[in-house]
Amino acid sequence: MKSDIEYLKLLSTQYENIEKVSSEIINLRAILNLPKGTEHFLTDLHGEYKAFRHALKSASGVLKFKIDEIFISELMEKEKIELQGIIYYPEKKLKILKKKEILTKDWYKVILYRLIRVCKVVSSKYSRSKVRKALPENFRYIIEELLHLKEEDLNKKDYYNEIIETIINIGQGENFIITIANLIQRLIVDKLHIVGDIFDRGAYPHKILDLLLEHHNCDIQWGNHDILWMGAAMGNRALIATAIRISLRYGNLSLLEEGYGFNMRPLANFVQEVYKEEKNNIFNPILLKDELKEEEKKLISKMHKAIAIIQFKLEEEIIKNRKELQMENELYLSRINFDKYTINIAGKDYKLVDKYFPTIDKIAPEKLTDREEEIISYFVDSFLSNEKLQKHLKFLINKGSIYLKYNNNLLFHGCIPLDENGELKSFKFKDKEYKGKKLLDFFDHIVRKSYNFKNEKEDYRDYMWYLWRGKCSPLFGKQKMTTFLNYFINDKETIIEVKNPYYKLREKEETCKKILIDFEMNPETAHIVNGHTPVLEKRGESPIKAKGKLFVIDGGFSQAYQSKTGIAGYTLVYNSYGLRIISHKPFISVKKVLEEGDDVVLANEIIERQERQKVKDTDIGKELERKIEDLLDLLKAYNQGCIKEKI
Known part of the structure; x- marks a missing residue:
């Protein structure tokens, strides 16, 4: 007790006498025997x-x-x-x-x-x-x-x-x-877990974040689209261009202009002058509802292309400056033959479907023009000074993490990078290798260093970009991102994004157990909860993998995926009796709910039944047990006269 006496003195300022300590011990021990609170897990909300x-x-x-x-x-x-x-x-x-x-x-x-x-x-x-x-x-x-x-x-x-x-x-x-x-x-709902991807696709991620800001008890495991917007909010130029491009791709000007109040006029004026001859329709916005007039579509298409070109230039700059990322194969602008309008991929030439590049220098294609530099500098200032976006960024940093271990469940959005043999794949940084839990801890640390980039000796924000699209990123989990090729090459073999072996191997119970052991969890009783990859339920795919060791709960919350999944999302519910998964049908309107009683529940499946769990069986219960031990020490200190009571 001597070594802890200073701590006990500090604790005594909260519990000033034997009666107060005793009362709190009785209270906490009673709480330990209450039923476990209900947790809800949702993922891939996408606005x-x-x-x-x-x-x-x-x-x-x-x-x-x-x-x-x-x-x-x-x-x-x-x-x-x-x-x-x-x-x-x-x-x-x-x-x-x-x-x-x-x-x-x-x-x-x-x-x-x-x-x-x-x-x-x-x-x-x-x-x-x-x-x-x-x-x-x-x-x-x-x-x-x-x-x-x-x-x-x-x-x-x-x-x-x-x-x-x-x-x-x-x-x-x-x-x-x-x-x-x-x-x-x-x-x-006692606890809400959001397993990644609040942003992109849909128009209202800012409203979702406003709702979460008011929630009494939630946490977030960052998804790749969250990292994209977080990196953009930190001022990474390539990610700012990417965030704008994706919003324009889905016709979500409302998110940029109304949600965060960005003035898009400088970009609009730029394309009206520089891209006035643009006629290609490959940059037309993808609209879930045809709500734009033809002239608006044409303008958005030009803005979409202009910011995409700026993005590709900025990405080439990162790849050339950050040799350790080993992404030279994705220097696409440098591979273009502007005389023939072809691009060489893996030793083979492909024709470009677009030949109109008014801002590209054939000798130095990655170089921004003066006007492009003005545009991206304007948006950097806008993102860094945007009060609402910065408030959301701070919330995501404080409430979020790359992964979470909570009540015997391991939550992460994408994957644990593996090699073909199912072994943990490593990522090298400054002559040190990271894999598995250590890799995710490393990237979590990098995100927080990037947030405090002004106070750091080294600027780590380029690694936010790598988290968005690097092959060893646990949030991306593919060999490469084929956005450039998707736009400019009409050949399916070039746009196949090969997934990390994790996505096949996670079907095996053995793989999941190996991952759980690496994260210091009980492989027999713990589970993995994933998002990121939509479950194609309409084709018979199940969200339950590896004999119940892993749950993939991306069921297509985003309208963009619902035609593929056949449903409109999942909620994993973990109450005192066990686990159940609820599948949703598309939410139509509040009016339909109120007038017809139409709810979103499509199916309700119990996937694991347990003996009724109490608070003492949870992580909070373990914290309360530790607190009770401290209070018992304080009670002993009072009884022995080591610390004086305040009467």
């Missing part, structure tokens, strides 16, 4: 804000299951659907019901009793202290009273009923319904 928001509000269908359980023989289906709508979107549902003149005093009374019953069930696995912290300021005392009163308690029956009556009589029924509905939404 689909409305679908993601609904998944949060409905707890991916778990609230629907709870309502069915609670009112199994009491309510008709129509009444259950009405209650669902009230919990998911209370303001909108109340507005609809108000127009129908349904909101009578009796209706309020019935709905309030039902909402309180649901809230009692979803809060029952938490301590009173934890529930109290979740309670909103308005109605805090009233909700706490209602949650812990029992209707069958005859001594308090009139008291209970009078609370409900008074809420309605003083005109607070609507506000109370909204408050308790939001509380139910919060309590139903």
Whole structure:
């Protein structure tokens, strides 16, 4: 105890006497025996804000299951659907019901009793202290009273009923319904894991991040598209050009202009002057909904090409300056014969489908023109000074990581780089090799150094670009990125992106166990949770791999992938009874949910049932056990007089 006495003195400032220490030990030991909180895992959101928001509000269908359980023989289906709508979107549902003149005093009374019953069930696995912290300021005392009163308690029956009556009589029924509905939404999910790729494809990643900023308990495992935008927000020129190019490719000017408030006029003016003869349609935006006018499409197409050329030039600069990345095979501009308009790939010449390059110097193709330099410098300043983007970057750094070990699950977005024999593939940096867990730790460290690049001796931001598209990147996991070839060569054999062997070998239980051992996890009981590669369920592919050791939960949240997957995403749910996977159908609209009761749940499959787990079986439980040990030491110190109590 002597070695810890200074720490115990510090602890004593929080627990000043024997009574307070004893009370906290009793409290923590009781908490250890509560049921484990429910975790939800989602991945590859790709800007689909409305679908993601609904998944949060409905707890991916778990609230629907709870309502069915609670009112199994009491309510008709129509009444259950009405209650669902009230919990998911209370303001909108109340507005609809108000127009129908349904909101009578009796209706309020019935709905309030039902909402309180649901809230009692979803809060029952938490301590009173934890529930109290979740309670909103308005109605805090009233909700706490209602949650812990029992209707069958005859001594308090009139008291209970009078609370409900008074809420309605003083005109607070609507506000109370909204408050308790939001509380139910919060309590139903204890922990939210986002396993990568919030950005790109869809138009609203910024809204998703705003939603996550308000979430009570979430973490993020960075995906390759997140790293792209994080590197861009740090000022990496190639990644800034790439982020803009992808937004233009999918016609997402709204993300750039409205989401983050970037002024795209300098780029628009540039292409109107420099790319005025552009007629090729290969840079036309990919639109999920045909909402752009023809003139807008033409302008976006020119902007798309101009920023793509700037991107390719900047990438060549990185490859030439960073020899250690060993990416010389991807110096595509340097391989072009501008007399014949051919490009040499692996010893074979291919014709280019586009011959219009008004800004490329044939002798030094990677060199930016003065105007291109102005454009990219303008966007660097814009990205670095954008308050909202920088706020999102800080959140992603603080809440995110390359991987996470949590409650016996290993979460990462892409892959653990392997060679053909299934051995961990190494990446060399300054004469030191990294592989497996050490490789992911290395890149996690690089991301944080890049964030603090102004305070570092060396600028590591080029490694953010490598994380986005390098062959040893755990977030990319392919031999090369074929974006340039996809645009300019009409030959399928050149655009095949060969995946890292991990993506085949992860089907084997043996491979997954080997990875789990490297990450210091129990290979018999632990699981791997992956995103990144959409599961083609419509072709019979299963998200469950390696006899249940690994789950791939990218089911196509992004509309761009739904025609391939056949569904609209997965949610992995881990509650006290085990693991289940929920597949989603496309989210159409809030109106459809409220008027027709149409929910997103397509299927609900239990994939591993366990004996009911308690808090003591979780990572938080281990932290609480350590805290209890410290408090017992403090209690001993008080009893032995080593530390004086404050009475």
